[in-house]
Every structure is written in C-alpha cells, then in structure tokens.
Amino acid sequence: MAVITISRQTFxxxxxxxxxxxxxxxxxxxxxxxxxxxxxxxxxxxxxxEEAASKPPGxxxxxxxxxxxxVACITMLLCEKALKENIVxxxxxxxxxxxxxxxxxxxxxxxxxxxxxxxxxxxxxxxRMEARKYIKKIDEEREHWVRFxxxxxxxxxxxxxxxxxxxxxxxxxxxxTVCKMGMQSEYQFTDCTVHSLRNLYLAxxxxxxxxxxxxxxxxxxxxxxxxxxxxxxxQPRFADCLKQVPEVLAGIEEIREVYxxxxxxxxxxxxxxxxPRSSGFSTTVAMARERQWAVELVSxxxxxxxxxxxxxxxxxxxxxxxxxxxxEKHFKEQDVGIHLCLEVxxxxxxxxxxxxxxxxxxxxxxxLQRRVDxxxxxxxxLFMEKPLIIRKRMRAELKKLFTEHLRCAVVEADELxxxxxxxxxxxxxxxxxxxxxxxxxxGVHEFQTEIASFFTNDTDMYHHFLAIVIVLxxxxxxxxxxxxxxxxxxxxxxxx
Amino acid sequence: MTGFExxxxxxxxxALDVIFLGFVGGVLSGFIGxxxxxxxxxxxxxxxxxxxxxxxxxxxxxxxxxxxGAKRHGELGHVDKKLGLYMLITAVIGxxxxxxxxxxxxxxxxVGEDNVVGDLYISVLYVVVLSFISIPMLIxxxxxxxxxxxxxRSIAGLLAKIRLRPLIYFKTADVTLSFWLIAIIGxxxxxxxxxxxxxxxxxxPAMIYIFGVPTAVAAGTELFLAIFMGAWGAVNxxxxxxxxxRLVFLLYLGSMTGIYVGVYGMRVVKxxxxxxxxxxxxxxxxxxxxxxxxxxxTRMEYLHLSPHTVEILMVTSKFVLFSSGTVGVxxxxxxxxxxxxxxxxxxxxxKNNNH
Numbered sequence: 001m002a003v004i005t006i007s008r009q010t011f012x013x014x015x016x017x018x019x020x021x022x023x024x025x026x027x028x029x030x031x032x033x034x035x036x037x038x039x040x041x042x043x044x045x046x047x048x049x050e051e052a053a054s055k056p057p058g059x060x061x062x063x064x065x066x067x068x069x070x071v072a073c074i075t076m077l078l079c080e081k082a083l084k085e086n087i088v089x090x091x092x093x094x095x096x097x098x099x100x101x102x103x104x105x106x107x108x109x110x111x112x113x114x115x116x117x118x119x120x121x122x123x124x125x126x127x128r129m130e131a132r133k134y135i136k137k138i139d140e141e142r143e144h145w146v147r148f149x150x151x152x153x154x155x156x157x158x159x160x161x162x163x164x165x166x167x168x169x170x171x172x173x174x175x176x177t178v179c180k181m182g183m184q185s186e187y188q189f190t191d192c193t194v195h196s197l198r199n200l201y202l203a204x205x206x207x208x209x210x211x212x213x214x215x216x217x218x219x220x221x222x223x224x225x226x227x228x229x230x231x232x233x234x235q236p237r238f239a240d241c242l243k244q245v246p247e248v249l250a251g252i253e254e255i256r257e258v259y260x261x262x263x264x265x266x267x268x269x270x271x272x273x274x275x276p277r278s279s280g281f282s283t284t285v286a287m288a289r290e291r292q293w294a295v296e297l298v299s300x301x302x303x304x305x306x307x308x309x310x311x312x313x314x315x316x317x318x319x320x321x322x323x324x325x326x327x328e329k330h331f332k333e334q335d336v337g338i339h340l341c342l343e344v345x346x347x348x349x350x351x352x353x354x355x356x357x358x359x360x361x362x363x364x365x366x367x368l369q370r371r372v373d374x375x376x377x378x379x380x381x382l383f384m385e386k387p388l389i390i391r392k393r394m395r396a397e398l399k400k401l402f403t404e405h406l407r408c409a410v411v412e413a414d415e416l417x418x419x420x421x422x423x424x425x426x427x428x429x430x431x432x433x434x435x436x437x438x439x440x441x442x443g444v445h446e447f448q449t450e451i452a453s454f455f456t457n458d459t460d461m462y463h464h465f466l467a468i469v470i471v472l473x474x475x476x477x478x479x480x481x482x483x484x485x486x487x488x489x490x491x492x493x494x495x496x
Numbered sequence: 497m498t499g500f501e502x503x504x505x506x507x508x509x510x511a512l513d514v515i516f517l518g519f520v521g522g523v524l525s526g527f528i529g530x531x532x533x534x535x536x537x538x539x540x541x542x543x544x545x546x547x548x549x550x551x552x553x554x555x556x557x558x559x560x561x562x563x564x565g566a567k568r569h570g571e572l573g574h575v576d577k578k579l580g581l582y583m584l585i586t587a588v589i590g591x592x593x594x595x596x597x598x599x600x601x602x603x604x605x606x607v608g609e610d611n612v613v614g615d616l617y618i619s620v621l622y623v624v625v626l627s628f629i630s631i632p633m634l635i636x637x638x639x640x641x642x643x644x645x646x647x648x649r650s651i652a653g654l655l656a657k658i659r660l661r662p663l664i665y666f667k668t669a670d671v672t673l674s675f676w677l678i679a680i681i682g683x684x685x686x687x688x689x690x691x692x693x694x695x696x697x698x699x700x701p702a703m704i705y706i707f708g709v710p711t712a713v714a715a716g717t718e719l720f721l722a723i724f725m726g727a728w729g730a731v732n733x734x735x736x737x738x739x740x741x742r743l744v745f746l747l748y749l750g751s752m753t754g755i756y757v758g759v760y761g762m763r764v765v766k767x768x769x770x771x772x773x774x775x776x777x778x779x780x781x782x783x784x785x786x787x788x789x790x791x792x793x794t795r796m797e798y799l800h801l802s803p804h805t806v807e808i809l810m811v812t813s814k815f816v817l818f819s820s821g822t823v824g825v826x827x828x829x830x831x832x833x834x835x836x837x838x839x840x841x842x843x844x845x846x847k848n849n850n851h
Binding site: 144147148152153156218235236237238262264292349440441444445448451452455456464467468470471472474475476478479480482483486487490 | 556557560561563730734737741742744745748752753756764765766835842
C-alpha cells in the first residue's frame with residue numbers, strides 16, 4: 001500500500017495533478033472536501049473552525065478543544081482510508097496529518113504568480129488585478145488555516161519530500177515525476193508503516209472520542225497508542241475529566257487496554273534499546289515519580305553507520321517488496337524491553353505510553369517540533385553497537401541537534417541525576433546568594449535616607465549617570481541572587 | 497523634578513505591605529503568564545507612593561525579573577531574539593514617550609506636595625486599559641459554554657491582515673511578519689510598559705493572536721523584550737529620580753517566591769477558574785483605581801468632597817485592592833496545597849503498592 005499527499009497553492013492545477021496521478025497509479029483519490037464532509041457528518045463545526053482560522057480569535061477566546069477534535073477526526077479518517085487502500089490525498093496540509101509515519105510521499109505543488117493569474121482568469125473571467133487580489137486572499141486564509149491547526153508554516157520545505165513547480169514542468173511531466181517517485185520502494189508501505197499508521201489511527205480515534213464526549217471535552221489530553229493499548233495523559237487541572245477516560249473509551253472495540261496518567265509535564269525518553277534495570281532508566285523513573293512527569297518512551301531504530309544520523313538500515317527483499325528487515329528485527333527485539341519499561345512506569349504512576357519511530361532522528365525532530373507539551377528529552381541507550389568513542393561523538397552530535405531544534409531541555413540519561421541533583425556546592429551557592437541578597441537589602445535599609453536623597457539629587461550630570469549605573473547593576477544583581485536562592489530552595493521542595 | 501520628600505517612609509508595616517504586593521503580583525504573574533504590575537503599581541499608589549515613582553520602581557523591578565525569566569525560557573528555546581529585537585526598535589520609542597508624558601505631568605504639579613495630575617493620568621489609564629482586559633475576560637469565563645459558536649470580528653483580525661513589505665521571517669517563532677505590524681505592536685507595548693507597566697498584557701496576546709507565535713515562544717519573547725524595555729524604562733526614570741530602590745527590592749522579596757507558586761497554580765487550576773480569578777482581580781484593581789479618581793479631582797479642586805469623604809475613598813481603594821489580592825491568592829494557594837498533597841499521597845500509595 002501507499003499514500004501520496006499533495007499540498008498545493010490555489011489555482012495551479014493541483015486537483016488535476018492529484019486525479020491524474022491517482023488514475024495512472026490506480027490509487028483512490030481523496031480531497032480535503034471529502035474528509036471535511038465526512039467530519040461534518042460526525043458533528044464537527046467546520047465553518048466555525050474555518051472562521052476561527054481565518055480571523056484570529058479574540059484575546060481570551062479558547063478553541064483549542066475544537067481544534068484538537070478537528071485534527072484528531074481528520075487524521076483518523078485519513079489513516080482509516082490509508083489502511084484500506086492506496087490513496088492520493090489532496091488537501092491543505094495532508095503532509096502534516098501523517099507526520100512521523102515513514103514511507104509517505106509528501107509533495108508540495110507550486111507555481112509562479114503569472115501562471116496562477118492566467119489560470120484564474122480563464123476560470124472566472126477576472127481582471128488581472130482582481131485575480132491577484134483573489135489569490136492573495138485565498139493564500140492568506142490557507143496559511144492561517146495550516147498555522148492555526150498544526151502550528152507550522154506550510155511553505156516550510158522541510159516537511160516535504162519534493163516541491164514541484166507545475167508552472168514550469170506542466171501537468172504531464174509533473175504527473176510523470178510524481179508517479180515515478182510514488183512507485184519507488186521507498187514510498188511503499190512496510191510492516192513498520194502499517195504498524196505506525198494503526199497506532200496513529202487508534203490514538204486519533206481515541207482523542208476524537210474524548211474531545212467529543214460531554215464528560216471529557218473540557219480536558220486537554222495527550223493520547224498515544226501502541227498495539228491496541230491506549231495511553232492518555234493530562235495535567236492535574238483536568239483530573240476530573242481524566243477519571244472519566246476509561247469509561248468514555250470503553251466503547252472503542254479496537255482498544256485492548258487504557259492507561260491514564262496525571263502529570264505536570266511530559267518527558268520523552270528516546271532510545272534504541274530499553275532496559276528497565278539500566279541506571280539511566282531507573283533514575284528517570286525515580287525523578288518522574290518525584291516530579292510527577294509522564295515518561296513517553298520513543299523507540300528509534302539503530303543507526304546503520306556512523307556517518308549519519310540520517311540513515312537507517314533498509315534491505316530490499318528478493319521479491320522487490322521493501323520490508324525494512326533490519327528495522328523490523330530491531331523492533332521485535334526491543335518490544336520486550338519497551339513492555340517491561342512501560343510496566344515499571346505504570347507501576348510508578350508515570351507512564352506516558354510508547355511510540356515507535358521508524359525513521360532517522362532528523363525526521364523525529366520534525367515530528368517533535370509541534371509538541372508543545374514536552375518539557376524534557378532524555379537520551380537513553382543509542383548507538384550501542386558503535387565503539388565507545390564513536391558512540392560518545394554521535395550522542396553529542398544528536399544532543400546538539402535536538403537542543404537546536406526542539407523547544408525543550410535535552411539531557412543524557414546518565415547525566416539526569418546530576419542535572420537535577422542538589423550537591424554540596426549547590427548548598428554553598430544558595431548560602432552565598434542568600435548572604436548577598438541579605439547584604440544588599442541591609443545596605444539599602446541602613447542607608448535609605450542617603451540613597452533616596454542621592455537619587456533625587458539633580459544638581460549635576462554625575463549624579464544622573466551614577467544613579468543609572470547603580471540601578472542597572474544593583475537591580476539585576478539582587479534579582480539574580482535572590483531569584484537563584486528562591487529557585488534553589490523551591491527546587492528542594494519540587495515546587496520549581 | 498521630584499524631590500526627596502516624594503519618597504515614602506518605609507517602616508516595618510509599609511515594608512510588609514510592599515512585600516505582600518510583590519507576592520500577589522508574582523503569583524498572578526506566574527498564574528496568567530504575564531503581568532503583575534496591574535496589581536503592584538496601584539497597590540504602591542495606595543500606600544502613598546506617587547504614581548510616577550510607583551511606575552518607575554515597578555519597571556525597574558520588571559527589568560531584573562525579566563532577566564531571570566528570559567534566562568529560563570531561553571534554556572528551553574522559547575525566545576525568538578530576532579522578533580524581540582525588531583519589536584524593541586519601536587518599543588523604546590513607546591517607553592520614551594510614556595516616560596516623557598509621566599515626567600511632564602509629574603513636574604507640572606510637584607510645586608505642591610504631590611504629583612496629583614500624574615497620579616490622575618496613571619489612574620485613568622489603568623481604569624481604561626484594565627477595563628478592556630477584564631470585562632471580556634469575565635464575560636468569557638461566565639459564558640464558557642455559550643461562546644463556542646459565536647461569530648467573531650476583532651481588531652486582532654484586522655491587524656493580522658497587514659502584509660505590507662518588508663516581510664521578515666522569524667525562525668524560532670516560525671512566522672513571517674510585516675515590519676510595520678511589528679512596529680505598531682512594539683510601539684504600543686512599549687507605551688503601555690512605560691506608562692503603567694502592563695506592556696505584557698498587550699505584547700503576549702498580540703504575539704499569539706496577531707503574529708501567530710506559539711504561546712510559550714510569545715511569553716519567552718515578551719520577557720526577552722521586557723529586559724530591554726525594563727532597562728530603558730529604568731534608565732529614563734532613574735535619570736529623573738523616579739526610581740525608589742527600596743521599593744524595588746521589597747517587591748522582589750515577594751514576587752520571586754510568588755511567581756513559582758503562580759506557575760504551579762496554573763497547572764492545577766482549571767482554565768475557567770484561572771480566567772475567573774484573574775478577571776475578578778483585574779476588575780477589582782479597576783474599581784480600586786476608579787474609587788481614587790475623585791480624590792485626585794478633589795485635590796485639583798475640580799470636585800469638592802469633604803476631607804472625611806476623601807479619607808473614606810482612600811481607605812476603600814486600599815482595602816478593596818488588598819482584600820482582592822488576599823482572597824485571590826488564598827484561593828490559588830488552596831488549590832496549590834491541595835494538588836501538592838494529593839500528588840504526594842498518590843506517590844506514597846504507589847510506592848507502598850510496589851513494595
């Protein structure tokens with residue numbers, strides 16, 4: 001099976017391209033409108049969402065619940081279709097819906113303005129000026145829509161496999177190119193793709209049900225699924241809704257088990273091997289229990305060579321079907337480890353579920369960039385087959401890569417304890433900060449009359465400059481000393 | 497120019513009052529992700545601090561606090577420095593303009609004992625700006641269910657449509673914006689920060705809803721911007737002798753602790769309740785300032801209230817503000833303590849079960 005997603009600008013013949021590709025490859029063709037119609041039948045207020053996207057909400061309005069519901073519903077519908085047959089999906093942001101699923105061909109179709117103006121004039125008989133204005137309006141609405149739903153810029157090329165300028169290539173050649181790419185083994189489903197897709201389908205379905213049900217619709221959840229086991233996580237403020245989750249999800253046949261976790265933050269534990277007895281994992285569990293984290297296990301395939309974090313081992317079977325043999329083997333071996341680790345996390349009340357990620361770390365970064373709920377990323381056992389010195393270098397490079405691209409702190413599992421530890425020098429530092437703060441306060445208190453008269457003395461420029469220097473130096477110094485002292489003390493009580 | 501006598505005497509009770517103001521401001525600041533000045537500045541004015549000194553001291557306090565906050569957000573990658581610096585171009589003009597107006601009004605009236613015109617101007621600005629924020633917030637909290645299908649047309653929507661060139665791409669925030677739009681928002685943010693210290697009330701929502709910046713990045717970038725706006729405001733106010741360092745440090749004593757309590761509270765209190773508590777406290781701040789306006793008008797001899805009535809109004813203003821802070825923070829603290837204890841009990845239970 002295969003999926004091709006086409007994201008396109010308006011009036012450039014994206015519709016025709018999608019239809020041609022689907023026809024030539026014998027795939028089923030779906031448009032965004034097909035899925036929207038289906039979603040509307042499930043009760044989604046599509047027009048309200050479209051209005052919300054095109055006109056930014058008032059300062060305090062919240063439509064995150066409806067937005068989550070929409071994304072979950074459309075993702076569920078697309079996964080459902082992709083699991084049944086080969087499809088070509090033509091929509092605003094199909095490439096974002098299946099983000100993180102490997103072997104999907106994601107195409108961006110563009111054209112220059114002149115081509116689009118010609119196209120729209122032919123269709124509606126607009127003047128050149130009207131056509132330009134219309135295109136601009138539609139582009140803006142679309143841009144808002146994608147940003148509103150997926151928090152990304154849809155022009156960003158990193159989310160696509162290829163961008164096609166249909167204005168230069170023409171429909172025929174563009175169709176040829178897409179079809180040729182689509183037939184490549186890289187873009188055919190493997191067992192890994194199906195597994196990921198099934199997990200995403202179930203997670204989206206569960207999320208949609210939770211966002212639709214009266215009992216849970218006010219909650220904000222992170223939902224993931226693995227092998228028909230669903231994990232739902234949310235912050236303590238939605239504790240009442242979270243209690244209802246197992247009951248609400250009981251109606252979904254595919255679900256084997258439901259686990260819920262109430263946590264302040266979600267922490268990702270990334271590794272290619274998972275051992276519940278490893279020191280890194282044990283520390284993570286202890287910290288998670290102490291700080292009320294939900295730990296989500298993210299399983300990556302072992303990198304095949306030390307050159308790149310980009311490539312994973314792939315083999316092609318004799319019959320031509322791409323089965324990611326090495327990757328599958330790896331995951332089968334790791335399944336046991338993940339299950340054991342999940343068991344430990346569940347017992348500790350801090351499980352965030354698990355996710356298999358069948359692609360390179362850079363693709364993982366693309367998938368994680370949208371995650372705003374993640375506080376910390378812990379690098380577990382990675383590159384374990386490499387010699388120690390190479391492993392260290394690769395882990396350092398990966399850490400740098402994650403730090404640069406993700407909006408969360410990144411730490412190696414072995415350094416976790418140190419990252420949060422209270423050591424002798426921390427206590428000493430805290431005492432010094434305290435004494436400095438008290439010293440400054442005492443000084444200001446003792447000499448308050450002198451300070452006040454100094455600040456209000458406007459006899460010469462010297463006083464003015466000195467007053468500014470004092471304010472610019474003493475104020476941040478006191479804020480830093482006293483702030484660090486407070487932070488450290490509250491950290492000891494897990495209140496930071 | 498202000499005189500030495502404009503600085504209030506700080507005894508133990510006044511110091512405790514200021515620390516309390518800092519604590520409440522810090523809790524609210526952590527709780528709603530921005531602000532705190534809306535409570536601290538009028539609170540200081542209620543203690544007898546002239547408005548211009550209250551604003552000058554508060555903006556200096558914000559400067560140091562923003563350094564700490566931005567450092568933490570920066571570690572998490574939540575700061576778009578480029579966006580912050582672009583906003584700063586016009587924000588410094590806004591701050592300068594605000595300081596100039598405050599200073600001119602304060603100078604005009606410093607011949608007598610107080611800066612009554614300045615205080616009146618700051619109070620009126622508070623009432624107008626905070627009413628715009630608190631009224632929709634309360635309506636929204638009260639109609640949480642009904643609002644969902646409501647049609648909306650907002651100024652934010654109109655501003656978001658500005659696509660005048662040059663357009664600039666901001667990598668961390670992942671948005672492309674018109675320079676002119678950034679300039680407008682920067683100017684207004686700077687003006688509000690410099691006038692009454694509530695720049696974040698405009699800056700953060702504007703970045704989220706007009707620029708389309710993710711919430712965490714908007715909060716981080718605003719704090720980054722606040723470092724420079726705060727520093728620039730502090731320089732301007734200190735130059736004219738309107739910064740009382742004693743007040744700044746006492747505010748820190750309360751706010752640095754309060755902010756952590758507020759952040760904790762934000763994660764355990766329901767969204768609707770957050771809006772309700774914040775909306776009510778801001779609305780009460782508005783009432784507190786509104787009550788004091790007749791006092792200033794009487795001092796300017798536009799109104800002729802008896803000294804007794806003036807006294808009652810002043811006490812009411814102070815009482816209303818302090819009691820709203822006390823009740824609001826107590827409610828938040830109750831939630832925090834309850835959640836903290838529940839979390840500990842849950843972990844203890846799981847630990848015992850595992851053994």
